Amino acid sequence: MIKTHVLNAIFRQSLSKSAYRRFATSTALNSENHYDIIVAGGGMVGSTLACTLSKNPKLSNRKILLLEASKDFNWKPTEKYSNRVVALNLNTRKLFERIGFWKHIESVRYSPVYKIQAWDALSESMITFDSSNDTEEVAYIVENSLILYAASIENKSLHNLNIINEARIKSCNLAIHEDDEIRVELENGTSYTCELLLGCDGVSSKVREAMGVQYVGWNYKQMGLVATLNLSEDTEENTIAWQRYIPTGTIALLPLNTKQSSLVWCNTKDNIQKLLKLPPEQFVDELNSALWKQYERNDIVNQATKFLNNILRTLDASSNIMQQLPPNICSIEQSSRAAFPLGFGHSANYIRKGAALVGDAAHRVHPLGGQGVNLGFGDICCLDEILGNAVYSGRKLNNLLDLRKYETARQRHNVPTMLALDGLQKLYTTDFTPVVLLRSLGLQITHALTPVKRAIIEQASH
Ligand SMILES: Cc1cc2nc3c(=O)[nH]c(=O)nc-3n(C[C@H](O)[C@H](O)[C@H](O)COP(=O)(O)OP(=O)(O)OC[C@H]3O[C@@H](n4cnc5c(N)ncnc54)[C@H](O)[C@@H]3O)c2cc1C
Incomplete structure (x- = not known):
């Protein structure tokens, strides 16, 4: 009996190269392991996409x-x-409503945020963000697991979506010629082919590796410590997200309910290791101290910020809105402390023939602005629209011009946001007086100029 691969080789020899490719594509199209689109990685971004x-x-x-x-x-x-x-922005909520995630999240829990207050420990400067209307939210705090839970319920009901778990991708063979199909090989030896491969496989993306694109990245000399905190007082007012900039990093308290908040404390790696090992009571003391401690302030910075405040008051654009005080923490939930490395990363290209990167596979940011996964959800909205229109107009899913439209639109949005977040991280991890002076004046002016704040919220919502 002649084996199939021998027949295949004879057949291949008797056909021209392009005719064989057409044959190979059409046979694979009928095969069970061929898909129009493969999404690599089912984290928050991949399962939503x-x-x-x-x-x-x-x-x-x-x-x-x-x-x-x-x-x-x-x-x-x-x-x-x-x-x-994660702190989700308004556009992410709209996406979640559209694809049916929000009803599952709403039926379990989420915390609306009506105001964000960020302030500098080394000066009087601060900034607040709230909606134009007091009853509107500026963000929503949702557990990562709850997003994945909502995704798993919705995804299981879709007839055109197949989900395979415990499917670790070993390698990807990307298209070189016009009609080449893309092959994804798993560590267990199974292969799948597709017309379009979407890499949502996070920071160490295999798809990005296969694309061979340039990637600029570095690790911050910081880690992010997370924990669930119990507040000293039960308060209906726990709807503010707080962020204090201290010389070693940032502390953010994100409201969960009337008596609990979630902590994201970015600090040096050594400090985080120590904080992780502290007994819970001592950890809480350190945290309250970091939230409340009066750091020594420089006279020049003090005088300059007071002077600027007076000018802004004369111009009727005072930035001196009363600083509210953050809640006091009384304890932490048992075993809720964990720490994560923090880094910056950006892929010079998000696309290649037949492949595109989405979410952290394409871009990674510091969590101080609560933007990371929101950028990924923004990528999804953009790609969804472009691919839908391409197919509607009779083009193939892997049309390079369409993919390029996605890359251009998202890089125009993501790059300035990422640079701003990286700049903030650098600006706020120094106590060098000229920098403290500049950042304090900058923050005061931004706080006083409502249109600038609106523009920042607008940028952070897409
Ligand atoms: C402390 C901290 C706080 C944060 N807070 C916020 C916030 O408030 N707001 C915000 O917007 N963002 C926040 N972020 C960022 C956010 O968590 C990330 O942007 C988000 O998790 C990225 O999602 P993703 O799905 O792109 O990647 P990932 O979460 O990394 O998911 C990648 C998925 O791909 C899978 N995978 C990887 N390799 C393979 C492979 N070879 N084969 C198959 N599957 C694979 C993984 O198992 C995983 O499920 C924060 C981050 C940190 C560290």
Whole structure:
């Protein structure tokens, strides 16, 4: 009996190269392991992208595969909050409403944020962000697990989406010629082919590696410590997100409910290691001290900020709105402390023939602005629209011009946001007087200029 691969080789020799490629593509199209789109990585971004594309009416007859390295997600909401939360912006909420995630989140829990207050420990300067209307939220605090939970419920109901867990991608073979198909090989030896591969596999993306694109990245000499905090007082007013800039980093308190908040404390690696090992009571003392401690302030900075305040008051643009005081912390939830490395990373290109990067695979930011995953959700909205329109107009999913539109639109948005966040991180981890002076005056002026603050909120919402 002649083996199939021998027949295949004879057949290949008798055909021209392009005719063989057409044959190979059409046979693979009928095969079970061929998909129109493969989404690599089912984290918050990958599972949201898979759902969004599967629900796009213009893509409803396309077969989509989601490959995720970890086990099937079987988390169920419990009374105890998870220590990993994200601050979602208004556009992310709109996306979640559109694809059906929000109803699941709403039925469990989320915390609306009506105001953000950030202030400098080394000067009088501070900034607040709130909506034009007091009853509107500026952000929503949601547990990462709850987002994945909502995604798993919605995704399981989609007929055109296949999800495979424990599917760790070993390598990807990307298209070189016009009609080449893309091959994804798993560590267990199984292969899948597709027309378009979307890399949502995070910071150490295999898809990005296969694309061979330039990646600029560095690690901050900091880690982010997270924990669930119990407040000293039960208060309906726990709807403010607080961020204090101290010389070693930032401390953010994100409201969870009337008596609990979630902590993201960015600090030097050595300090974080010490903080992780402290007994809970001592940890709470350190945290309250970092939130309340009066740092020694420079006279020049003090005088300059007072002088600027007077000018702003004369111009009727006073930045001297009363600084509110953050809540006092009384204890932390048992075993809720954990720490994560922090870094910056950006891929010079988000696309290549037949492939595109989405979320942290394309860009990684410091958490001080609460923007990381929101940038990824912004990528999803953009890609969804572009791919839907391409197919509706009769073009292929891997059309390079369409993919380039995605890259251009998202880089125009992501790069300035990322540079601003990196700049803030650097600006606020020094006590060098000229820098403290400049950043304090800058913060005061920004705080006084409502249109500038609106523009910042607008940029952070896309
Ligand atoms: C302390 C901290 C606080 C943060 N707070 C905020 C915030 O308030 N707001 C905000 O917007 N962002 C925040 N972020 C950032 C946010 O967490 C990330 O941007 C987000 O998790 C990125 O999601 P992702 O799905 O792109 O990547 P990931 O979460 O890294 O997911 C990648 C997925 O791909 C899978 N995968 C990886 N390799 C493979 C492979 N070879 N084969 C198959 N699957 C693979 C992984 O298992 C994983 O499920 C914070 C980050 C930190 C560290």
